[in-house]
Amino acid sequence: MAINSMAPIVAAAADAGESNSNDNNTTTPIKHVIVIIGENRTFDHLFATYQPVNSGETVLNLLSEGVVNADGTPGSNYSKVPQNLTFNTDTYQISPPASRTAFTTLPPPSAGGGYFDQGLPPFSNLEDATTYENGLLLDDYKFLTTGGVPSSILGKPDTRIMYNGNTVNMLPPGPYQLTGPNPGQLTYDDYAESPVHRFYQMWQQLDCSAAQGCLNDLFAWVEATVGAGSNGKPPPAGFFSPPDAKEGATAMGFYNVQQGDVPYFKMLADTYSMSDNFHQSVNGGTGANHIMLGTGDAIWFSDSNGNPLQPPHNQMVASGSPNAGVVDEIENPNPASQH
Numbered sequence: 001m002a003i004n005s006m007a008p009i010v011a012a013a014a015d016a017g018e019s020n021s022n023d024n025n026t027t028t029p030i031k032h033v034i035v036i037i038g039e040n041r042t043f044d045h046l047f048a049t050y051q052p053v054n055s056g057e058t059v060l061n062l063l064s065e066g067v068v069n070a071d072g073t074p075g076s077n078y079s080k081v082p083q084n085l086t087f088n089t090d091t092y093q094i095s096p097p098a099s100r101t102a103f104t105t106l107p108p109p110s111a112g113g114g115y116f117d118q119g120l121p122p123f124s125n126l127e128d129a130t131t132y133e134n135g136l137l138l139d140d141y142k143f144l145t146t147g148g149v150p151s152s153i154l155g156k157p158d159t160r161i162m163y164n165g166n167t168v169n170m171l172p173p174g175p176y177q178l179t180g181p182n183p184g185q186l187t188y189d190d191y192a193e194s195p196v197h198r199f200y201q202m203w204q205q206l207d208c209s210a211a212q213g214c215l216n217d218l219f220a221w222v223e224a225t226v227g228a229g230s231n232g233k234p235p236p237a238g239f240f241s242p243p244d245a246k247e248g249a250t251a252m253g254f255y256n257v258q259q260g261d262v263p264y265f266k267m268l269a270d271t272y273s274m275s276d277n278f279h280q281s282v283n284g285g286t287g288a289n290h291i292m293l294g295t296g297d298a299i300w301f302s303d304s305n306g307n308p309l310q311p312p313h314n315q316m317v318a319s320g321s322p323n324a325g326v327v328d329e330i331e332n333p334n335p336a337s338q339h
Contacts, residue, residue, distance in 0.1 A: 048254035072177035092333035103173035106249035108157035113191035119149030160186040188261040195251040200333035202283035220249040
């Protein structure tokens with residue numbers, strides 16, 4: 001399996017050698033490094049129940065900490081990691097000072113994802129998938145045509161999710177397994193909602209202070225009070241009650257590699273090294289993490305001569321072109337009055 005999975009990489013290396021490139025002229029036995037950028041989804045989202053295949057190796061995850069069992073059910077320490085409800089009614093605070101109250105049940109995660117967040121897979125047939133996408137294993141192209149979200153639940157509580165005998169509207173206030181064995185339950189190749197991945201919101205989810213460290217207890221609360229695509233806009237009416245609470249507790253979901261979920265990632269973990277204490281390079285979304293991983297620094301807005309400038313703020317860009325529009329790259333994280 002590992003040999004077959006590496007075949008495209010080996011072929012690429014051979015092609016590079018034939019083209020007289022300098023790829024193999026290294027001072028160590030390492031010839032190629034493949035970088036998988038970690039962002040938005042936590043380590044436990046994929047590897048909550050992972051166990052190392054080699055003796056003497058350990059991993060820090062929900063299973064090793066006793067939060068869940070190998071079958072994904074709540075473990076002996078599940079009650080020690082509840083998600084909490086709090087309030088931030090003044091200016092933005094990384095760790096709101098109000099007292100914490102554990103959720104009785106999680107805000108139900110909604111059904112979403114897919115092509116342009118419309119619940120659709122990127123391709124409708126294998127011919128298009130293999131024509132316009134390359135680099136995948138042949139057996140994996142079918143997954144570019146599957147996993148669509150049923151229109152009946154799109155944007156509503158994801159009824160495909162059940163955990164430990166509870167429906168999506170009654171999930172316990174901690175991690176929950178996304179997938180399940182019963183017909184109609186979510187499978188690992190189905191699209192699911194995307195969690196909040198913005199700078200200010202991710203800091204608040206971690207709930208860090210000098211006195212208490214990082215509690216990691218406000219993931220669900222931030223999801224239910226902000227929404228991934230808000231971009232600073234005020235929430236719609238009824239935002240704090242399903243189904244308007246956007247992602248709900250999407251960030252608390254995990255796959256179960258012990259039950260066959262995400263097999264390619266498991267193969268990579270079994271075959272190569274993995275970093276179980278690394279989440280992502282910087283709090284924030286895709287662009288920030290690509291830049292930080294490649295340069296070790298955060299991006300900043302400047303003119304063509306490297307001088308700092310204020311980013312666009314309610315500013316018309318590309319005037320007169322089909323791409324014209326008002327752009328605002330400055331976020332105000334202060335809570336709206338509904339908060």
